[in-house]
Amino acid sequence: MQHKIFGWAAGTLLLAAATIANTALAGSITVYTALEEDEIADYVAQAKKDIPDVTVNVLRLSTGDLGARILAEAGNPQHDVIWGWAVTNMMDPRVLALVEPYAAKGSEKMGAAYVAADKKWFAATGxxxxxxxxxxxxxxxxxxxxxxxxxxxxxxxxxxxxxxxxxxxxxxxxxxxxxxxxxxxxxxxxxxxxxxxxxxxxxxxxxxxxxxxxxxxxxxxxxxxxxxxxxxxxxxxxxxxxxxxxxxYELEASGLMAASKNKADAKKFLDWTLSANAAGLYGKYKELVTLPGFKPGKVARExxxxxxxxxxxxxxxxxxxxxxxxxxxxxxxxxxxx
Missing domain, CATH: 3.40.190.10 (Periplasmic binding protein-like II)
Structure with missing residues (x-):
């Protein structure tokens, strides 16, 4: 069956309306997010440089619509990662049942309020x-x-x-x-x-x-x-x-789907979201960054x-x-x- 997800191209999210194929592609992951489109484009472009062996295909929906989609697909999840989604929604027991614990590299340096006790989610931004x-x-x-x-x-x-x-x-x-x-x-x-x-x-x-x-x-x-x-x-x-x-305020949580068929690549991406290069971009789009050492920039303070x-x-x-x-x-x- 043909793979029906297309990645971020020319600043536009492209996702075919047809059913997403179950077949996993090596080096390719599907990410569901509620982040804003302009920041997604910037982040994905940097990720492509930093982890070039991982193709990141993104579906962006508003917070509520994304939750509805995740629950509708619960019997057969079509994505590998939840990225930057409201922690209030992530903490829904129906969603947490679909997520696998993973301690992303760098999460050990974050405050306890920003990492789930069971490691099912972490939040780099809010x-x-x-x-x-x-x-x-x-x-x-x-x-x-x-x-x-x-x-x-x-x-x-x-x-x-x-x-x-x-x-x-x-x-x-x-x-x-x-x-x-x-x-x-x-x-x-x-x-x-x-x-x-x-x-x-x-x-x-x-x-x-x-x-x-x-x-x-x-x-x-x-x-x-x-x-x-x-x-x-x-x-x-x-x-x-x-x-x-x-x-x-709201935290933007990320986590690994238990049903992912590309967990190694999904983990690489989650690790990347806590990397120095990712952190360097967050200040362009976020007023709340939970990673150690972050302070609002001059424009935000003014x-x-x-x-x-x-x-x-x-x-x-x-x-x-x-x-x-x-x-x-x-x-x-x-x-x-x-």
């Missing part, structure tokens, strides 16, 4: 929730600069907020679960319903609300700190706001990111996030989703 605020639109509409989630309830912001949809977006889910964990269930749901009155759109992507805000479509996009930092660097009239209540990003993070309970995910999303869909 992302932090932040508001992208269009300063020109604020001036035009005489709106105040928000500093917290609570500030977004201001009636003046009605129709001026875009948020990621938590069902499809890991960023969206981390935002609502951080609110629920911070406020408690009763107050948290009441807050989310009140906030919904000011939200214009819920968008599938975690970065797109920031792009819409920087384009002036909305005053505020609740999004990612990195999206805000890049937009500021590119000259858009944008301010990054890290919520005063504490910024929710945008408002502290030298120690951990100081502004809300302490997330990822185990609870994973356990409650289905129930939270079901309730969100029923009471808020649109």
């Amino acid at each position: 992302y932090i929730g932040a508001f992208c605020v269009n300063t020109e639109r604020l001036k035009q509409k005489n709106l105040p600069m928000p500093k917290s989630w609570a500030d977004l309830l201001n009636p003046a912001f009605k129709g001026e907020i875009a948020m990621p949809n938590p069902v499809s977006s890991g960023t969206g889910y981390l935002q609502i679960v951080s609110i629920l964990q911070n406020m408690g269930e009763e107050k948290g749901w009441a807050f989310l319903k009140q906030l919904d009155g000011n939200v214009n759109q819920y968008i599938k992507s975690g970065s797109r609300p920031c792009r819409q805000a920087r384009a002036g479509e909305f005053a505020i996009g609740t999004s990612l700190a990195f999206a805000a930092i890049k937009s500021i660097e590119e000259g858009f009239p944008l301010a990054m706001v890290l919520p005063a209540e504490g910024a929710g 945008a408002g990111m502290p030298e120690d990003p951990g100081s502004i993070l809300y302490k997330m309970d990822f185990a609870a996030s994973a356990q409650q995910r289905d129930a939270i999303l079901a309730r969100w869909n029923k009471e808020i989703g649109r």
Whole structure:
């Protein structure tokens, strides 16, 4: 049966819609990821130089869609590696049952919070929730600069907020679960319903609300700190706001599929993700890197990111996030989703 996966070419992910062949190709692995397309292209190009004997074929989907695909294929997994996927999703027992313990080279130097006790996943990077605020639109509409989630309830912001949809977006889910964990269930749901009155759109992507805000479509996009930092660097009239209540965050986990028919090559790739060359690229795309010695760059600090990003993070309970995910999303869909 013909192999139906195509690798990253000319900056575009190509994956045939036909069923992926079960036949393993020597020196070739299939990687499922929720990382953003521009960073994937950069990482894969470097991996090609560093481990030229391994062809890395990539399927990129949004966080929620990737989870649905992995579970749908659980009886016959079509990939060798999960790469850079929300740890909240990775901790789903149904997913962990498909993953094999592997201590990637370099993982022993990482903090305990970033490596599973059973070695089924590790997280070299993560992302932090932040508001992208269009300063020109604020001036035009005489709106105040928000500093917290609570500030977004201001009636003046009605129709001026875009948020990621938590069902499809890991960023969206981390935002609502951080609110629920911070406020408690009763107050948290009441807050989310009140906030919904000011939200214009819920968008599938975690970065797109920031792009819409920087384009002036909305005053505020609740999004990612990195999206805000890049937009500021590119000259858009944008301010990054890290919520005063504490910024929710998510780790991006990677792991080895137990069903992989190319485990030696899959392990080479996982080792590479913790290599010095990989780490050297992460700062271009991430505000949260868990590898020893990392500090945010000048652009990030000028945008408002502290030298120690951990100081502004809300302490997330990822185990609870994973356990409650289905129930939270079901309730969100029923009471808020649109």
